Amino acid sequence: MSVEEKVFWAKLKHDSCKNIPNLLTMGNLMLGMLAIIYTLDGRTQTAISLIFIAMLLDGLDGKLAVRLKAGSELGKQLDSLADLVSFGVAPAVLLYSILLQHFAAAGLFVALLFPMAGAYRLARFNMGPKKDNIFLGLPITIAGGALASLGFYTSIISGWPAFLLTLLLAIFMISRIPYPSLKGRQQEISFPTFMLFYGMIIVFIILLLIWQEAIFYLLFFYVATGPLFSFYKLIGRFLRKQRRFAESPWINRGM
Secondary structure (H helix, E strand, O other): OOHHHHHHHHHHHHHHHHHHHHHHHHHHHHHHHHHHHHHHOOOHHHHHHHHHHHHHHHHHHHHHHHHOOOOOHHHHHHHHHHHHHHHHHHHHHHHHHHOHHHHHHHHHHHHHHHHHHHHHHHHHHHHOOOOOOEEEOOOHHHHHHHHHHHHHHOOOOOOHHHHHHHHHHHHHHHOOOEEEOOOOOOOOOOHHHHHHHHHHHHHHHHHHHHOOHHHHHHHHHHHHHHHHHHHHHHHHHHHHHHHHHHHOOHHHHOO
16 A cells, blocks of 8 residues: 555545544434424424433534544534534423413413523533533533423423423523533543443433433433532532631721
8 A cells, every 4th residue: 555545544534533523413413303393293202302312412422522632613613503403492392382382472482582591501601711620501401401301291390380490491501500510621531531421321321211201300400400509609608708707806897
């Protein structure tokens, strides 16, 4: 094999690996579109499953992009657009068709507000400084999955609880509430961390196949971690302030 042929095959291999994350992102977008179509067709349980599978692809494309050193600005923007469809528009259409339409104009407003909040959240994330260990605001992937999972409990979570939960998820997305990052450091991913992530993916797939309702509890547990952690930090700051006040000399207390 000549030098030119080796260079050609090496470049072809590099370009193919570089496009794998983008293909997964396009798969994410395709599943989001299919979820909307199945929702309009009345096959809501299938639509919920498609949104969950899109969550898997959304997790994989980022990890593969870092692992293969194939990250690009194109991939970043494409990922945001796919997320807006799969976890913003699709869950909103799904829940509107199941529950929110009973609230007439108010339900339509909340259904529209959810993807708009998701779009703002994605734009702020793309433009803002990145932190390795936290997200500011609820990630749209989790918010969309949590909203879709409400479809499992339409007999229990209906009426105003569904309305308020949709509104709350939208508010959490545009808030500055810190959430733990599930992505870790983006500069480099060690092989054990990469395999651990795939182990989590396998667990998620098993739950998707045999006990989908468990995903509801996992997602809403994560949703609750942000406010709980913020409340914990607020209490900690208050106690530290009280301790410093108690330890300060009387003259410094204005007495």
